[in-house]
Each structure stands twice: as structure tokens, then as C-alpha cells.
Amino acid sequence: MGELILSPLRYERLLEGLSVTLQVLGLAFALGIVLSLVFGVARLSERRWVRGIALVYVEFSRGISSIILLFFMAIAIPILLGLEQRSLLVLGGVALGLNMGGYGAEIIRGAILSVPKGQTEASISLNLTDAQRLRYVILPQAMRVILPPMGNLTIEILKGTALVSLVGLADLTLALRKLDVPQPGVERVPTMVLFANVLVIYFVVAQVINGLFRLAERRTERSYGTRAPIEPVPDGVETAGAGG
Amino acid sequence: MPTTASEPIPAVRMRKVSKAFGDNVVLNELDLDVAPGERVVIIGPSGSGKTTILRVCMTLERPDAGTIDINGESLYHEPDGDGLKPAREKHIRQVRSRVGMVFQHFNLFPHMSALENVALAPIKVHGMPKDEAYELGRQLLDKVGLRAHANHAPGQLSGGQKQRVAIARSLATDPDVMLFDEVTSALDPELVGEVLGVLRDIAEEGTTTMMLVTHEMGFAKEVADRVVMFDHGRILEEGPPDQLLHEPAHDRTRSFLRAVLAH
Numbered sequence: 001m002g003e004l005i006l007s008p009l010r011y012e013r014l015l016e017g018l019s020v021t022l023q024v025l026g027l028a029f030a031l032g033i034v035l036s037l038v039f040g041v042a043r044l045s046e047r048r049w050v051r052g053i054a055l056v057y058v059e060f061s062r063g064i065s066s067i068i069l070l071f072f073m074a075i076a077i078p079i080l081l082g083l084e085q086r087s088l089l090v091l092g093g094v095a096l097g098l099n100m101g102g103y104g105a106e107i108i109r110g111a112i113l114s115v116p117k118g119q120t121e122a123s124i125s126l127n128l129t130d131a132q133r134l135r136y137v138i139l140p141q142a143m144r145v146i147l148p149p150m151g152n153l154t155i156e157i158l159k160g161t162a163l164v165s166l167v168g169l170a171d172l173t174l175a176l177r178k179l180d181v182p183q184p185g186v187e188r189v190p191t192m193v194l195f196a197n198v199l200v201i202y203f204v205v206a207q208v209i210n211g212l213f214r215l216a217e218r219r220t221e222r223s224y225g226t227r228a229p230i231e232p233v234p235d236g237v238e239t240a241g242a243g244g
Numbered sequence: 245m246p247t248t249a250s251e252p253i254p255a256v257r258m259r260k261v262s263k264a265f266g267d268n269v270v271l272n273e274l275d276l277d278v279a280p281g282e283r284v285v286i287i288g289p290s291g292s293g294k295t296t297i298l299r300v301c302m303t304l305e306r307p308d309a310g311t312i313d314i315n316g317e318s319l320y321h322e323p324d325g326d327g328l329k330p331a332r333e334k335h336i337r338q339v340r341s342r343v344g345m346v347f348q349h350f351n352l353f354p355h356m357s358a359l360e361n362v363a364l365a366p367i368k369v370h371g372m373p374k375d376e377a378y379e380l381g382r383q384l385l386d387k388v389g390l391r392a393h394a395n396h397a398p399g400q401l402s403g404g405q406k407q408r409v410a411i412a413r414s415l416a417t418d419p420d421v422m423l424f425d426e427v428t429s430a431l432d433p434e435l436v437g438e439v440l441g442v443l444r445d446i447a448e449e450g451t452t453t454m455m456l457v458t459h460e461m462g463f464a465k466e467v468a469d470r471v472v473m474f475d476h477g478r479i480l481e482e483g484p485p486d487q488l489l490h491e492p493a494h495d496r497t498r499s500f501l502r503a504v505l506a507h
Contacts, residue, residue, distance in 0.1 A: 121304050122351035122410075126365040126417055127341050136368060140355045223355045224397050 004193055010179055017175025018201060020089065024161045024171060027093025028100055029154060035061075035101025036150075040108025041134065054105065061102025067163050070095040074167035092164035100157050107149045111142035143220045151213030155206045172198060253316040255280045255421050255453035256301060261310030262477075263296055270296045271307065272477030280315075280420070283447055283454045285464040285485070288474035289500055294457045297474070298423040301455070302345045303336060314339050315420060341369075344419030348426040350406040352398040358385060358409045359394040365417045377416075384412040388442050404435030411442050422446070424456040436460070443467065459504055465489055473497045 006014075035057075042054035073091045115138050123133035165174035176198045180191050256278040263271040270293035278284050286294045299305045301312060303319065311328075312319045321328035322335045331339075353361050362381035366372040372380070385391045388408035398406055407427055414422060424443065428436045440463050446452055447467040458464060464471055465485045472482040473492070481493050492498050 116351075118347060118349055118351035119353065121302075121345075122347065122353070122413075124304060124340075125302055125343075125345040125347075125414065127337055127369050128365065129337070132368050136364060137353055141353075220355075224399055 017172035021171040028096035031097025032100025036104025039105035066099045111145035257313040285468040342420045344414035345423040404438045421453040
């Protein structure tokens with residue numbers, strides 16, 4: 001087993017790469033969630049032109065190869081806008097976020113449709129605004145349906161971040177490939193060993209994402225049971241088995 | 245809106261209200277007035293459009309034609325010079341705030357406790373401070389006999405309890421007009437009584453205008469000021485419960501009542 005462990009210096013390189021990977025992922029995720037919500041809701045708008053724009057976005061973002069989009073954004077846009085190289089990280093995150101938003105919007109649209117119509121009718125009868133209905137009634141219930149596929153999608157995006165290495169962004173994958181290049185005076189590590197290590201790192205990150213989504217799912221489920229009293233129940237009022 | 249001094253403004257006034265779903269005409273130029281505090285029970289065969297009467301008053305369905313006034317204010321129209329124009333959302337919300345509805349299938353929010361269900365509208369719609377809204381919620385749950393269940397989720401309540409929470413939730417918005425759409429139809433027979441008991445309490449207070457679609461004829465006889473027999477999108481006949489339920493003028497009413505009472 002010992003020969004599978006790399007030198008501290010090599011781990012340092014990989015962790016630097018991982019840090020870039022996570023930044024790209026974080027950016028893509030944040031943008032992707034916002035776009036998912038905006039366009040998922042827009043797909044169900046009463047206004048035809050809003051639905052139209054959302055549909056164009058969804059089909060565009062799902063239909064375009066993310067690597068082409070990435071190259072376009074990473075190469076064409078800095079030239080067009082005269083940006084510095086440093087914004088590669090942002091552009092990578094944006095490209096993947098745009099991609100995630102298209103799939104995420106469909107997840108959210110489906111989840112909203114899965115909430116029974118009676119919930120909307122009850123909200124109208126209580127005179128909630130459309131936004132309040134979405135925020136307090138529909139989305140909390142849609143969460144049960146949103147979270148599992150959104151977790152999958154996030155892991156897909158994690159794996160997709162490896163694409164940014166192709167435009168020269170020093171992520172985990174690029175760090176791996178650099179370590180695999182023979183250098184004079186440095187002892188080589190078998191390629192297989194390097195890849196095995198990076199494989200484990202991606203796997204661990206994916207499991208962490210999985211765990212976070214499971215946690216969120218459990219929290220969502222919990223709201224469907226008895227919860228602690230909102231305020232202490234006054235003396236003399238029995239709580240009929242409530243508690244915990 | 246001009247009215248004569250002798251006649252109070254109706255809580256609900258429907259004029260020539262029509263609604264069709266495809267070729268199926270469910271409301272056919274319906275005229276119906278409900279006085280403030282009046283309790284009107286609407287009966288009729290299924291598919292006769294009686295539920296749609298309530299749904300157009302709650303804006304869950306838009307009528308194809310006609311006008312509906314709530315407390316003298318047009319629900320779907322607002323003044324435009326001398327005439328009327330289709331109302332904007334803001335106007336509809338303002339008029340709608342006087343109306344509440346209780347549904348056949350409760351439609352409680354399953355991710356909120358009973359108390360949160362009741363307090364949601366006071367907090368979000370009426371801007372009431374949270375502690376005040378929860379106090380109001382507890383009082384209303386008390387009124388429907390469920391104070392002890394304040395922290396339970398709907399999934400932990402029986403059908404009758406759910407419906408009583410739903411009634412408390414609607415009462416929390418302090419509506420002038422309450423619409424009850426077959427509120428006991430989805431309940432096991434032994435749970436019907438507890439819900440009717442709550443309705444009876446509201447009826448006895450006499451301040452809330454109630455429109456009820458129900459098949460509970462005994463209950464209708466007890467609380468209704470007026471029973472309306474509805475058929476084919478129109479009112480077939482109407483009158484005080486004793487008269488309409490015992491000596492209906494129309495054969496169709498008679499055969500409908502026989503069928504309902506036989507079941």
C-alpha cells in the first residue's frame with residue numbers, strides 16, 4: 001500500500017488544484033441554482049413571452065456542449081472584452097453554471113408541478129401573493145422532489161469541472177497531468193498511482209456533496225412531523241403527546 | 245355603488261355569471277344574492293356546477309361572463325371612468341381578502357404545524373407580529389378544539405382534525421364571507437360530526453356570511469337560512485330549508501333529495 005501514497009509536495013500540488021476545482025464548482029453551483037430557480041419558475045409563468053425566453057435558455061444550455069461553451073467563453077470572451085487571464089476561473093464557473101441552470105430549471109419545474117394543485121388554491125384563498133405562495137408553500141414542498149436530482153446534478157458538475165483544465169485553468173485534473181510530465185532530476189511516480197490518488201480525491205468530494213444533500217433531505221423531511229413548540233406551552237395546557 | 249337605503253348591500257351579489265369548461269356549461273347566467281350574515285346551503289346533483297359557484301367567488305376559476313360583487317365591490321372589475329374594466333391583480337386581492345374558503349380535501353400545508361398553518365396568513369398577508377399571530381392561532385385552534393395539537397403536522401392528524409385546522413386557518417384571515425366546499429365529503433362518517441359542530445358554532449355567532457355546498461341535509465335544515473337547489477348551471481328553486489327540503493316545487497328536486505337521503 002505504501003507505494004500508493006505520494007510525497008507531501010505532490011499532495012500540495014494536488015490540493016492547490018483541488019482548491020481551484022472547488023472554487024469553480026462553488027461558482028458554478030451558486031450560479032446554477034439561481035438560474036435553475038429563475039428559469040424553472042419562468043417556465044411556468046402565465047406570460048407566454050416569459051415562458052418562451054425560459055424555454056430558449058433551457059434548450060440552449062442543455063443543447064450546447066459545455067466544452068465548446070467553455071472554449072468560447074475562455075478564449076473568445078477575454079479577447080472580445082480584453083479581460084485578464086485571471087478571470088479564467090470565473091469564466092469556467094460561469095460556463096458550467098449556465099450549463100447546470102438548464103438542467104436544474106427542468107428539475108425545479110417538474111418539482112413545482114408535483115406539488116398538488118390544492119396547495120395553490122389554499123394559498124389563493126388565504127390571499128398570499130404569487131411570490132409568497134412560491135416561497136412559503138410551493139418551494140418548501142417541492143424541495144423533497146428537488147434535492148435528490150439536484151445532488152446528482154451537482155456531482156455531474158463536479159466531474160464537469162475537469163473540463164476547465166483543457167483551457168489551461170490549474171484545477172485538480174491539470175495538477176494531475178502536470179505531475180505526470182517527466183521532469184529531469186525528479187523521480188517519476190507511476191501514472192496509475194497518480195490517477196488512483198486523484199480518483200479518490202474526486203470520489204471523496206462527491207461523497208461530501210452527497211452527504212450534504214442527504215442532510216438537507218433529512219431536514220426537509222423533518223418538517224413533516226411534530227416539531228418543538230414555537231413558544232413554550234403555557235402551564236395547564238397538555239400537549240397530547242407532542243414533543244421532540 | 246348606489247343602493248337603496250332599505251336594502252343592505254349584499255355580501256355576495258352574482259349577476260349573469262357564466263362559466264363553461266369546453267362544451268360543458270356549468271354556470272349559465274347565474275344570479276344569486278347572499279345577505280350579510282346569511283347562511284346559504286347549495287345543493288344539487290354532482291356536475292351541476294355548485295362547487296363552481298364557490299370557486300368563482302374565490303377566484304379559483306375566472307367566470308367567462310357576468311359580475312360578482314363582494315360587499316358591494318366588484319371582484320373582477322374596477323371602475324374606469326363611467327364604466328368598468330377588467331380588474332388588476334391588486335384590486336382582485338383587495339376584494340378577495342374579504343372571502344375565505346374551506347376545501348373538501350383540506351389542502352393544509354403539510355410541511356407546517358397546525359399552528360403555523362393558521363398563523364401563516366396573519367403574518368405574511370396581514371403583517372401581524374409573529375407572537376400575536378401565534379396567539380391568535382392558538383385561540384382559533386382552541387375554538388375548534390385542537391389547541392393541544394398546535395405543534396402537530398397535518399400528517400399526524402385525523403381527517404376531522406385536519407378539516408378543523410383548515411377552518412381555523414380560514415378564520416384567521418377574518419373573512420366576511422366563508423365558502424365551504426363539501427367540507428365533510430372526504431371524511432369517515434364518524435368524523436363528520438366534529439366538523440359540523442365547528443360549522444354550527446360559526447353559524448351561531450351569526451356574523452359570518454356562509455355559503456355551503458353539502459350533502460348533509462340534516463345539517464342544512466338546522467343551520468341554513470335558505471337552501472338553493474342548483475341544476476344545469478342555474479338555480480332550479482330556492483327557499484327556507486323546511487319548505488325546500490320537505491315540499492319542493494320541482495320533481496327534479498324531489499328525486500334528488502330522495503336519492504341523497506336514501507344513501
